[in-house]
Structures are given as structure tokens and as C-alpha cells.
Amino acid sequence: MSEITVFTARRIITMDESLPDATAIAVRGDRIVEVGTLESLQPWLRHHEHVVDARFADEVMIAGLIDPHIHPSLMAILLNCDWLPPEPWDLPSGRVDAPEGKDEFLARVGDLHTSKPANEPLVIFGYHAQYHGWIERNDLDAISTERPVVLWQRSFHEMRANTAALEWLDAAEGASWDPHIDLESGRMYESGMVWALRTLNPHLLGNGQYKSALGDVSTLIHRGGITSMCDAGFGIGGYDQDYDTYDAVLGQQKTPFRTYLMPQIAAAKGRWKSDTLEQLEAWAAERGNGRISFIKAAKILADGAFIAQLMVLGEPGYIDGHQGAWLTEPERLVHLMQPFWEAGYDLHIHCNGDIGVGASLDAVETLLHAHPRVDHRTTLHHFGISTQAQIRRIKALGVEISANGYYLYQFGDRFADEWLGTERASQMTRLGAAERAGVSVSLHSDLPMGPAAPLLAAQACATRRTRGGVVMGEPERLSLDTALRSITIDAAYQLRLDHEIGSLAAGKLADVTVLADDPYAVGADALADIAVIATIVGGEVYPLA
Amino acid sequence: MTVLGGWLGAGKTTLLNRMLAHADERIAVVVNDIGEINVDAALISAADDEIVELTNGCVCCSIGQSLALTLRELTLRDPRPERIVIEASGVADPVQVAAYGDRRRVPLDAVITLADAGTFERRARLDPYGPLVKAQVAGADLVVATKLDLLNSDAATAGLESIRTVSAAPVIEASTDPEWIRRVILGSHQPARRVDYTPAPPVTGISTHTWRTTGPVDVNRLTAALEHSGLLRAKGTLTAPDNTLLVHLAGDRVEITTITDHALDALVLIGTSDAVVTAAAHALDRISSS
Numbered sequence: 001m002s003e004i005t006v007f008t009a010r011r012i013i014t015m016d017e018s019l020p021d022a023t024a025i026a027v028r029g030d031r032i033v034e035v036g037t038l039e040s041l042q043p044w045l046r047h048h049e050h051v052v053d054a055r056f057a058d059e060v061m062i063a064g065l066i067d068p069h070i071h072p073s074l075m076a077i078l079l080n081c082d083w084l085p086p087e088p089w090d091l092p093s094g095r096v097d098a099p100e101g102k103d104e105f106l107a108r109v110g111d112l113h114t115s116k117p118a119n120e121p122l123v124i125f126g127y128h129a130q131y132h133g134w135i136e137r138n139d140l141d142a143i144s145t146e147r148p149v150v151l152w153q154r155s156f157h158e159m160r161a162n163t164a165a166l167e168w169l170d171a172a173e174g175a176s177w178d179p180h181i182d183l184e185s186g187r188m189y190e191s192g193m194v195w196a197l198r199t200l201n202p203h204l205l206g207n208g209q210y211k212s213a214l215g216d217v218s219t220l221i222h223r224g225g226i227t228s229m230c231d232a233g234f235g236i237g238g239y240d241q242d243y244d245t246y247d248a249v250l251g252q253q254k255t256p257f258r259t260y261l262m263p264q265i266a267a268a269k270g271r272w273k274s275d276t277l278e279q280l281e282a283w284a285a286e287r288g289n290g291r292i293s294f295i296k297a298a299k300i301l302a303d304g305a306f307i308a309q310l311m312v313l314g315e316p317g318y319i320d321g322h323q324g325a326w327l328t329e330p331e332r333l334v335h336l337m338q339p340f341w342e343a344g345y346d347l348h349i350h351c352n353g354d355i356g357v358g359a360s361l362d363a364v365e366t367l368l369h370a371h372p373r374v375d376h377r378t379t380l381h382h383f384g385i386s387t388q389a390q391i392r393r394i395k396a397l398g399v400e401i402s403a404n405g406y407y408l409y410q411f412g413d414r415f416a417d418e419w420l421g422t423e424r425a426s427q428m429t430r431l432g433a434a435e436r437a438g439v440s441v442s443l444h445s446d447l448p449m450g451p452a453a454p455l456l457a458a459q460a461c462a463t464r465r466t467r468g469g470v471v472m473g474e475p476e477r478l479s480l481d482t483a484l485r486s487i488t489i490d491a492a493y494q495l496r497l498d499h500e501i502g503s504l505a506a507g508k509l510a511d512v513t514v515l516a517d518d519p520y521a522v523g524a525d526a527l528a529d530i531a532v533i534a535t536i537v538g539g540e541v542y543p544l545a
Numbered sequence: 546m547t548v549l550g551g552w553l554g555a556g557k558t559t560l561l562n563r564m565l566a567h568a569d570e571r572i573a574v575v576v577n578d579i580g581e582i583n584v585d586a587a588l589i590s591a592a593d594d595e596i597v598e599l600t601n602g603c604v605c606c607s608i609g610q611s612l613a614l615t616l617r618e619l620t621l622r623d624p625r626p627e628r629i630v631i632e633a634s635g636v637a638d639p640v641q642v643a644a645y646g647d648r649r650r651v652p653l654d655a656v657i658t659l660a661d662a663g664t665f666e667r668r669a670r671l672d673p674y675g676p677l678v679k680a681q682v683a684g685a686d687l688v689v690a691t692k693l694d695l696l697n698s699d700a701a702t703a704g705l706e707s708i709r710t711v712s713a714a715p716v717i718e719a720s721t722d723p724e725w726i727r728r729v730i731l732g733s734h735q736p737a738r739r740v741d742y743t744p745a746p747p748v749t750g751i752s753t754h755t756w757r758t759t760g761p762v763d764v765n766r767l768t769a770a771l772e773h774s775g776l777l778r779a780k781g782t783l784t785a786p787d788n789t790l791l792v793h794l795a796g797d798r799v800e801i802t803t804i805t806d807h808a809l810d811a812l813v814l815i816g817t818s819d820a821v822v823t824a825a826a827h828a829l830d831r832i833s834s835s
Contacts, residue, residue, distance in 0.1 A: 177651075178613035179644035191611035198614075270610065273598060314673055329636040331553045332577065355673055 004028045004050035005539065006041060008057045011518055014504040015063040015488045025061070026050070027510040030538030035504050053541075059533050060518045062484070063503045064227025064511030065454040066491035068402055069381055069444030072246065072259075073237040074156070075220070076213035078125045078448050080204040084108050085126030086154055087410050087467060089451060090223070092216040102133030109151075110143050119147050121168060121203065127151040127160065130414055136160055137186030150196070155308035156449070158189035159196055169196045210241075214249040217447075222256040223544060224445075224452040225532035227511040228492075228501050230260040232348060232381065232444070233299045235267030243287055251292045256535055256542035258511070259292045260495060262348060264299045265336050266328070277339050295495055297346040299381075300336055301327040303356030306384040306407055307449060309419055311353030313385060318419050330359035334366050341367045346377040346496060348402070352384035361390065364397050379494045382407075382446065384428050385420070391433040400494050403429045403486075405443035405457025406450030408473075412466040426473035431461055433475075435482045442491035443483070454487035455519070455527045461486070462524035480524045512536040546616070546629040546646045547731070550639025550681045551659035552668060556691040556719065557632050560659060560730065564630060567723040568731055573597070573619045573626035575612065577634055595619065595626055612642070616651050628654070628731070636677065640684035652802075654732060655795030658685035659719075661692045662704030669711065679711050687729075687777060687796035688716040714796040715777055717750070717817060724748040728815050732778040732795055736811035751777065754822040757811045758833040761786045764801055766832040771799045774816075774825040781812035 005027050012022040014035055026033040026041050028048075034041050038052070083089060083096045084105060090096075099105040105127070112122055122144075127135065140149045140162035148165035152158075161169060166186060175181040180192030188196045205213070221229055235242065243261075250259045263280055272279035284294040304310025304325040312324035327350070328336060337347050349360040357380060364378050379400040384407060394401065408428050416425030434441050443457040450457070462483040465471050478486065492502025500509050516531040534543040549557045558576075565572060573595035597615055612631070619629055629651060633639040639656045646653030658681050661668075668678045682688055690708055693701045709716050717729065725748050728734040736755050747753075761784045771779060771794050779794035782804070789808040793800040812829070816822040 174613070176649065177617050177645070178611065179641075179647065191613055194611035195613060269598065312673070326634070326636045329553065329634050331635065 002029055004033055004044065004048050006038065006045070006050055006052045007061070007512070007536070008038065008052060008054050009061040009514070010058055011060045012504065012512075013060065013062040013484070013519070015485060016503040016505045019505070022504070025504060025510070025512070027536075027539040030510055030540075032504060032506055032508050032510045034506050055541075056514050056533065060515045061504075061512045062515060062519065063488045063513070064501060064535065064537065065225045065487050065513045066442075066495075066502060067221070067224065067226050067229045067445055067447070067452055067454055067487075068442050068491045068495055069232035069404075070221070070229045070447045070452060071233060071236065072214060072217050072221075072231055072250070072447075073242050075217045075448040076210055076245075077201070077204050077237075078152070079213040079216050080209050081123045081125040081152060082112050083126050084112075084124050084132075086128045086131035090220075092219045099132065101131075102135065105132040106135065106139060106143065109140070109149065113143050113147060113149070116147075121148040121150065121165065123150045123152060123200065123204065125152040126154050128154040130418060137162055137166070137184070140165075140186065150200070155305060157193065157305065157308045157310070158187065159193055161186040161188060161196075169199045171195070210245050211249055214245055218250060218255060218257075220447070221452050222535065222542065223532065224454055225513040225515070225535060226257050226452060226454060227513060227535050227537050228258040228260065228497070229452075230262055230295070230495055232262045233264040233267075233301075233350075234261040235264045235271065239263075239267070239271045239283070246292060247287070247289070251289045253290060255291050256537055257291075258501070258537065260497070261292065261294045262297045262299050262495075263294070264301075265340065266301070268298075269336075277343060295346075295497070296344065297348055297377075297495065298337075298340045299348045299350065300333065302330070302333060302349055302351040302360050303327065303353050306352045306382060306404065307411065309415075311351075311384050312355040312359075313353040314355045314358070316421075319421060320419065324353055324355070330362065333359060333363035337363060337367060338371075341373070341376075342371050344373075346379070346494075348379045348381055350381045352382050354385045354387055354390065357383070357386050357390050361393050361397060361399065364399055368397065377494060377496060379442075381444070383430070385424055386427075386430045388430075388433055391430065391437050391439065394434070395437040395439050400440040400442075401431070401434050402442040402444050402491070402494055403431055403461065404446050404450060405429075405454075405461050406445060408464060409456070409460035409467055410450070412464075412472045413468050413470050416472070427476055428473075429461065430473075430476050431478050432473075435478055440490050440493055441478065441482065441486045442494050443486045444491075453528065455530055455532075458483040458487050458519075459524060459527035462527070465525070477524075480520065483524065483527075484519060510536060510539040546631060546651045547654045548631050548633055548639045548643045548646070548656045549659065550633045550637070550642070550656060550685060551635070552661070552674075552678050552681065553635035554664075555635075555659040555661045556689075557635075557659055560689070560691075560719070561630060561632055563721065563723075563726050564730060567726040568628070568733070569727065570627040570731075570733060571595075571624065573622070573629045575615055575619075575629065575631045577632060595622065612645050616645060620651060636674070638677065638680050638684065640680075652800070653798075654793070655686040655798060656684060657687045657689060657730065657795075658682050659689045659691050660708045660716075662690045662701060662708065663692050663696050665690075665704060666707035669707070682708060682711045683713065685712065685714050685796070686798040688712045688714055689719050689730075690716055691719045693718055715775060715817065717777060720748070720750055722748050725751060728753065729777050732780055732793070732815075734778070734780065734813050734815065736781045736809050736813045738809055750817065752816050752819045752822045754814045754826055755811055756781075756814055756826045756829050758783065758829070759810060760784070760833055762790070762833055764790065767792070767829075768799055768801060770825070770828040770832050774828065775821045776814055776816045776825050778815040779812050779825075782806065782808040782810070783812065784808040784810055 148168040174195035303312040489502035
């Protein structure tokens with residue numbers, strides 16, 4: 001039997017209501033032996049060899065943070081681009097400041113152009129018309145007629161290209177197949193972007209770049225203090241390619257966090273055309289290791305994306321009158337979910353608009369009647385716009401919410417002005433009502449849609465203060481306690497992993513995030529300012545430089 | 546390519562299965578769910594690998610596949626499918642799907658929207674989907690009213706009327722007759738070269754007439770005669786002063802392209818009644834005689 005290590009700390013926030021506070025935690029192998037104080041641990045310590053590791057004695061420990069919705073493969077592609085986003089980002093290569101307005105944006109594109117080796121394509125992520133003005137082919141041709149320049153929109157759904165890039169991407173041929181490519185303006189959007197990715201994917205991910213970028217994604221996740229994350233939609237980049245790359249990078253014992261994979265149903269149906277569930281299970285059964293596991297949960301997408309404003313809204317709709325889009329038509333949701341539901345999978349439904357939320361709840365209700373289940377842990381993901389009536393229905397159906405913690409923080413004020421109006425924008429990610437109703441809430445980043453920074457998500461949802469400093473929809477704040485639960489034990493609960501991770505208690509995995517300050521002492525307003533000192537995963541310490 | 550549109554439950558998959566069963570050409574299909582295609586049916590007109598399932602086209606759901614790439618892949622098959630049928634999602638606007646055919650690499654045959662005569666009127670009024678339900682019908686070249694057999698005659702008449710109020714294109718009643726599938730839905734009924742050919746057997750609910758001419762025709766006058774003729778389908782080749790015209794009509798859509806083959810100087814006209822096809826034939830007589 002291996003020796004016991006006792007970590008001590010100024011305070012250990014266990015996220016376990018039975019023993020919320022401690023100052024010492026004993027670990028043997030990858031599991032917790034006991035949580036308490038050096039004194040209360042004595043019955044174990046008297047009988048077993050042990051060492052006391054006091055390097056964090058002045059720091060604060062909290063149950064390892066969890067991000068239940070990340071897209072590592074998408075972030076890997078984007079990390080091989082240059083970034084000019086509408087909000088500042090901390091990337092492995094350093095901090096990127098946000099350009100303001102069209103002139104500054106184009107000047108920054110010009111700077112990148114002059115600093116790069118000649119004629120190497122310039123692919124820039126982060127363009128957003130609401131922040132950077134309308135930019136198209138001509139504007140980019142003014143920067144270079146020789147070098148391909150591609151702007152990849154912040155919402156991920158569109159690109160703008162200069163003439164050289166249109167040639168590089170074979171866009172004229174693409175335009176003869178796809179109506180979503182407009183050569184004159186250089187716009188390639190939705191399926192038109194898929195055409196561009198035929199060239200961009202090998203350019204951005206070939207020659208070992210996928211692995212190296214995934215290593216950078218791993219650095220970002222570690223920096224956020226995350227000890228467990230879930231790829232909530234595994235299979236986007238192809239099941240085989242994604243798994244093999246994850247295995248080589250995230251599957252290493254030295255990886256400072258656990259990876260859980262939640263298959264995306266539509267992508268699985270593309271990979272295994274018949275008997276999808278059986279074939280997926282057989283494939284997954286041969287995979288996984290100490291760091292990567294498949295969970296018995298599946299992802300499905302209802303209505304369109306939030307940042308792209310493609311969510312489906314009910315009355316009174318968008319200010320400019322545009323329409324959202326369905327990714328899975330409402331009545332097909334049930335059809336796609338049913339085999340997974342009946343096999344006991346937890347369904348995680350991407351839904352953003354109130355109509356999307358309603359369609360998702362309709363599907364759950366239909367399935368509950370057709371094939372009743374207890375403890376189904378169906379979770380609505382992102383949860384942009386909802387109504388109070390839907391909160392009551394969510395409660396009644398036993399559904400849970402995993403909200404994007406970042407929508408209001410980054411986009412609240414801007415979306416109120418142009419798309420949603422003040423009332424609905426102020427009540428986006430309606431989490432206060434969920435807390436009052438006793439509905440389980442977790443917070444996620446949807447990286448690359450938001451940064452993998454659970455403490456920032458918790459701060460944003462507990463204060464409802466935007467990046468611009470405006471407080472929106474104060475009654476929909478989470479309490480500080482629930483905000484912290486939403487990035488630890490409640491996130492674990494929704495992934496059906498709460499017996500293993502999410503809180504610190506005897507027998508559970510020894511996953512801890514070490515912080516420089518006490519979240520309860522600094523308060524909701526300053527959570528994001530707390531430095532992450534290290535993470536501990538399965539008893540192994542992974543310091544942050 | 547042919548696009549099938551219409552709200553969920555309107556009968557798209559049923560019609561698609563009939564098209565596959567009765568077509569006399571090689572068809573590739575792009576569908577929402579392969580599981581609903583009746584691949585066990587005898588004489589199916591599509592090979593296994595020509596039935597493609599397309600998940601909806603958001604780039605963050607699938608960064609590797611799109612309808613454009615699927616169409617391109619299908620046209621590279623050997624032998625190339627003679628027709629591609631796309632079953633639009635029940636909440637899609639089929640006109641937007643048809644835009645992929647407007648690229649000319651896969652010319653568009655027709656947008657055919659199905660409407661459940663028993664529920665259309667109510668669905669078209671319901672928020673938030675009502676406007677989409679109407680747009681699916683309003684944008685079609687041909688509208689097929691379905692499930693009339695479930696209604697009494699008054700309800701059937703009212704159902705048809707509610708669809709006609711929205712549709713500018715001909716609204717026809719669904720049929721299970723294989724000839725109806727071939728002539729109206731697939732529009733594959735070609736004029737024969739010889740004058741003394743055996744006429745096609747009659748099909749309940751439609752009339753067929755082969756219009757023949759001898760001299761060259763003027764494209765503009767031809768188009769004018771076919772537009773709003775009330776015909777469901779017209780197909781054939783005609784001689785123009787400088788070249789040969791391939792004429793294709795599907796409800797509201799008239800397409801005239803030039804080809805290098807010799808013309809048969811004949812058009813097969815298909816309409817809902819003898820009166821419609823006779824009137825169309827007379828209109829065509831006037832353009833060739835003057």
C-alpha cells in the first residue's frame with residue numbers, strides 16, 4: 001500500500017455540504033483518504049506511513065474546477081490562426097488586445113501582413129461586424145493583392161477573403177456549387193465556409209500542427225484551474241482523427257486534467273450510418289485511458305448559435321426582424337434522441353432561443369411519456385434566452401441547465417442595443433430563477449466561444465456585470481455559493497460524475513484547484529482576479545508557472 | 546436535381562420512396578434520415594451508396610460536410626446519377642435548398658412542396674412556424690396536396706382551397722399511380738421520335754398530349770406561351786433559328802437551354818385536365834404558325 005500524502009492549506013473549500021471546510025486533505029494513490037484537519041486525520045495517520053506536503057499551506061484549495069462544455073478540436077484549429085477578437089484574450093502566445101472599430105482593425109491586419117514572411121496565407125480569427133465595421137474583399141485587397149488574407153468571424157460561422165485568398169481557396173469553383181459563397185464581396189458563410197475548410201484544414205492542422213495546437217489548448221485549460229473537462233460534442237472533426245490526436249496529447253499521464261468525451265449524435269450518424277448507437281459503443285469500448293473516458297451521455301443541437309444570432313426566438317423576435325435557424329428540426333429531436341434515451345444515456349441539448357428551449361422541453365416531455373425514466377439528468381446547454389414559464393417547466397420535467405457563463409459578460413450590452421432590446425438582453429442566461437426553483441446549474445465556456453476560465457464565468461453569473469461594467473438583470477444573479485457549485489459539484493452531477501469528482505470527500509478522486517485567495521473572502525466581484533497557483537489531479541501536483 | 550419540401554408529416558418520405566420505386570432512371574437521394582428510406586423495396590432506383598444522409602448545415606456541427614460537397618461527390622460517381630433528389634428538412638425553406646441547384650453544376654428540375662390538406666390551413670396560422678409553412682408552398686414550382694383520402698369531400702375541398710390561396714404554382718392531388726410519379730413528379734416522360742408511337746396509358750387526374758411542330762420557334766414567344774399555362778410539366782426539344790432548344794417546364798418554372806443534338810420538334814404536355822393541355826397546345830400552335 002503506497003504512502004499517504006497530506007496536503008495542508010489555509011482553507012480547503014470541499015464543496016461537500018457535510019464537511020464544507022477543512023485545512024488538510026490526505027491522499028493515497030489517486031484517491032482521497034480523508035478530509036479534515038491534521039488533528040482529525042490522526043486515526044489514519046497513526047496507522048499509515050505519511051508525509052505532509054505543506055507547500056500550499058498559505059493558499060486556498062477548492063474542489064477541482066470543472067468545465068462541462070469545451071471543444072478542444074475547434075480551439076486547436078483557431079490557435080493556428082492569428083487573433084484580432086472583439087474582446088481581449090489570453091492565449092498561449094500571449095495577451096491579445098481587442099482592436100476597436102474598422103480603422104484600427106484594418107491597421108492591425110496591416111501590421112500582421114508586414115510582420116509575416118511574404119505570401120504565407122494570413123488567417124485571422126475574431127472579426128465581428130458589430131465591433132469592427134463591415135469589411136469585405138476590397139478592404140482586404142487594399143492590404144495585399146498577393147498574400148491570401150482570410151478573416152474568420154468571431155461567431156465561427158463566416159469568413160471574408162481577399163482576391164488572393166479566394167484563389168487559394170478555389171472559391172470560384174466553390175461558388176459554382178454552393179450559394180453561400182459570394183465572390184464579389186469575398187464572403188463565405190455556413191456551408192460556404194465548409195468549402196473553404198477543404199483548404200484551410202490541412203493548412204491549419206496538417207504537418208503535426210493539430211497535435212501542437214492541442215498542446216496549447218491543454219495549457220489554456222490548465223491555466224483556468226480546470227481539473228476535468230468535457231468535450232460536449234465529440235466527433236466534430238471526425239471521430240477517428242479527433243480521438244487519435246486527443247489520445248496522443250490529452251491522454252498522457254502528464255496531462256494536467258481529465259478529459260470526458262460526450263459523443264455528438266449527428267456526427268456519430270455521419271460516421272456510423274446504421275446501428276449508430278451499437279457501433280459507437282463498440283468503437284468507444286476499445287478506446288479511453290487513464291486520462292480520457294467516454295461518458296454515457298450524448299449531445300444534440302436544437303436551434304442555432306447565440307453569438308451568430310441564429311437562435312430561434314419567439315415573440316417579439318429580433319429587433320431587425322431576421323429569423324433564427326434550426327440545426328435539428330423540433331420534431332426530429334425526439335427521433336434522434338430516442339435510441340440514446342432508451343439505452344439510458346443522458347441527453348445534453350444545445351439550445352439558445354426561447355423557441356429552441358421550448359422545443360427541447362417538448363422533446364423531453366414526449367420521451368418521458370413514451371419511455372419513463374427517473375434520474376435522467378437531461379441538460380439544456382448554453383441557455384441564451386428563456387422565459388420564467390420555461391424555468392417552471394424545466395423544474396417539473398427534472399431538467400438541468402448548463403449555461404454559457406460568458407454571453408452576458410461579453411455581449412449583454414451590445415446585444416441589447418441591436419438585436420434583443422433591454423428586457424430580454426438583461427435576462428439572458430436566466431440563472432437566478434433556476435436557483436430559486438432548485439434547478440441544477442452548471443457553467444461552461446464552450447471554448448473557443450468563451451475563455452476556459454471557470455472563475456470568470458462564476459463571477460459574471462454571480463454579478464451580472466458585463467465587461468463594459470454595466471449590471472444587467474440583477475434578479476437573475478446566482479448566489480456566490482451556487483456559482484461556485486456550478487463550476488464544481490453541480491457540473492459533476494450533470495455529467496453523472498459527482499460520485500468521483502466535483503467535491504472533496506473520502507474515497508473520491510484527489511482533484512483540487514489551488515488558489516491564491518479565498519473566493520468567499522474576496523466575493524463575487526473579484527473571483528476572476530484570483531490567481532490559480534496549481535492544480536492537483538489524482539494526487540499529482542501540476543504547478544502553474 | 547429535384548427538391549422535395551414541405552412541413553414535417555406532409556408525406557415527403559412516402560413520395561420519395563415511391564419515386565425510388567417507380568423511376569426509370571438512376572436516382573441519388575440526399576435525405577434527413579436513411580432509416581426512413583425503404584431500401585428493401587423491389588426495383589429501387591438508387592444504389593446503396595447513392596443514398597446519402599445529410600446532417601443540417603451548421604459549420605460548428607460538422608466542419609467536414611455540406612450539401613455542396615455532397616452534390617459534388619455524387620456527380621463524380623461513375624456512372625453519374627441521372628437525377629439527384631434532395632429531401633429538404635421539414636423546417637427548411639426548399640427554395641434555399643434549391644439555390645444549390647441554381648449554381649448550374651446540378652441544374653434544378655423542380656421544387657416540389659407537399660402540403661397536408663387536412664392541417665395546412667391551421668399550421669399556416671400558427672406561430673412561430675406559420676410564415677415558414679406558407680413560404681414552403683409559396684416558393685414551390687409544383688404543390689402536391691396530400692392526405693386528401695383522410696378527409697370528407699367538404700374538408701378536402703376546403704383544404705385544397707387553403708393551399709391554393711398561398712400557392713402561385715399548380716396544386717395537384719397526390720396519387721400512387723406509378724405513371725403519375727414518372728410523368729408529374731419526375732417529369733421524365735419524353736416525346737417519342739416517331740409519330741406513330743404507342744401513346745402512354747392514361748393516368749387518372751392528369752392529361753397528356755404530345756404537341757408537334759415543324760418550323761423553328763422563337764424563344765421569347767415560347768417562354769411566354771408556357772409561363773402561366775397551368776401545365777404541370779412540359780418536356781421536349783425544339784428547333785430554333787440558330788440551334789436546338791431543350792425545353793423543361795415544372796409548374797411555375799420554365800427552363801430553356803440550348804443543346805447541340807437534333808430536335809425532335811415535339812413537347813410532351815402534362816396538365817390536370819384535357820382543357821388545360823388543349824389550351825396550352827393552342828397557345829403553342831399560335832407561336833409556330835405566325
